[in-house]
Every structure is written in C-alpha cells, then in structure tokens.
Amino acid sequence: MAGLSGPLGQLLATLPQTGRVDWIGLRPAPRAPMQEVDAVLAEAGRGLAGDRWAGRPDGARQLTLLQAEHLPVIAGCAGLAAVEPARLRRNLVISGLNLLALKGRRFRLGEALCEYSGLCQPCSRMEAALGPGGWNAMRGHGGITARVLEGGWVRIGDALAVEHLP
Template structure:
C-alpha cells in the first residue's frame, strides 16, 4: 500500500501554461501575451507584487465552473485578473510545492481569493462564482522565461 506522502507526490501528467496576462498598472486592464520574463517580483511588465504573491495562477479547468455559476457559456481568462492559466495539474494539490514553469521555478504559496473587482468584471454574482476557484499565488524561486504551451512540472 502506498503512503499518503507517495500519493500526494504523484501527478497523472505534466501541466501546461495556456495563457499569460500582464496588468501594467493597478486596476488596469489585463493584456494577454504569448511569453514574458518572470523576475523575483513577478512578470516583467506586470504591476509588481513581491514575495509570496509575486505571481498569480488560475486553474484552466475552473473556467467552466465559473461560467456555469454565472449562467454563461464561457468566461475569458483576462476577466479573472490572474497572470497564468495552467491546465492539466490540480493546483490545489500543489500548495507549498515548487513548480518548473518553462525556464522559471515558483512555489505555490497561498490561495488568491477573489476581490470585489469580480463583480465589476463578471457582473452580479461574480464574487461568489469565483469563491473556491480564485486560483493561487506563488513566490519566485528562480527567475526565467515563461511562454504559452510550455510544460509545468514539479521540481
């Protein structure tokens, strides 16, 4: 029988970076890009946040849940105001884990709770639609390039 530590250290597959968004200024619009440089304080060109909240990640598979809670067919990732949309890995299972994101390494730190901006971006009920689906914050362990389509793996 496998131990809990062995079970929690096993992923079915590598993940992938599906989308990258930059927010040049506080409360500014998100700008999708295909690649960016991850620095110690977050993505170059993004509104800087240092430490354990330097980068924000969102689970691609949660887009359908948020859209469903809103009664919509789809929700574009830029409305969620997170930096990276990751598919294929359960980010909730990776808290405290170091991840290789293309040429950079980050550690998932704390949940990225929704803010009141979700009502502005998504309409009435946007805040509640995002609860439990807000994504994660991460600290930068090793700066480097990130690009859409790049694999995401445990280090």
C-alpha cells in the same frame, strides 16, 4: 510532502502530471485592462516583468495561476456562457494539472523555478467583471499564488512540472 507518512503522504507525494501554459496576462496598473502576451520574463524575487505586482513588498503574490478547467465552472456559476481569462485578472492559465496539488511544492514554469505561496482568493472586482454573484462564482476556483525563485522566460505552451527533490 514533509511531515506526512503512510498512505495519505504517498498520495500527496504522487503528482506525475505536467501542466501546460495556455494563457498569459499582465496587469500593468491597478484597474488597467489586462495585456495578453505570448511570453513573459519571470524575475527572481520580483514576479513577472511588466506586471503591477512585480517587486512589491508582498512577495507571496509574485504571480497568480488559474486552472483552465475551472473557466467553464466559473462561467456556469456566474450564469454566463463563457468567461475569458482576462476578466479574472490572473497572470497564467494552466491546463492539465490540479493547481491545488502544488501546495508546499516547487515547480518549473517554463524556464523559471517557482514555489506555491497560497490561494488566490477572488476580490470584490469580480462583481463588476462577472456580474452580481461573480465573487461567489469564483469562490474555490480563484487559483493560486506563487513566488519566483529562479528567473526565466515563460511562454504559451510551456510545461509546468513539479520539482522532485532527491
């Protein structure tokens, strides 16, 4: 992590865990139902083939990632027994890795090289998706956004691993 030294810098730089792609979904059009897929082509500088955000001018939101471990938390905060990933309208659900630890980093996602571009805040549509209070249930659990630097296929079961620079 550039600019940080000492114990905090060391802690921030240490990320040996590898995540796993558990779910993939595409949003073909605004307000259209999510399409669950087993694999998707991540296109450099564009995003995910078939997703409505692919190639849009806001390159920071080429793909969205949600942490699998947050699904039960979101459900509990919304007063639901469970919540399916498609209701939350993110592209990828990743398990085994704290997505916030990707801040300022590049990472391999299947065959693609991506980089963290920001937090993925919940939108007002979460009220309809999860019921009254849905937006607040997702606060702090909305995941992250990323850019695609090098294209490639991303499949269910693929690893998400941090790129360690020499």
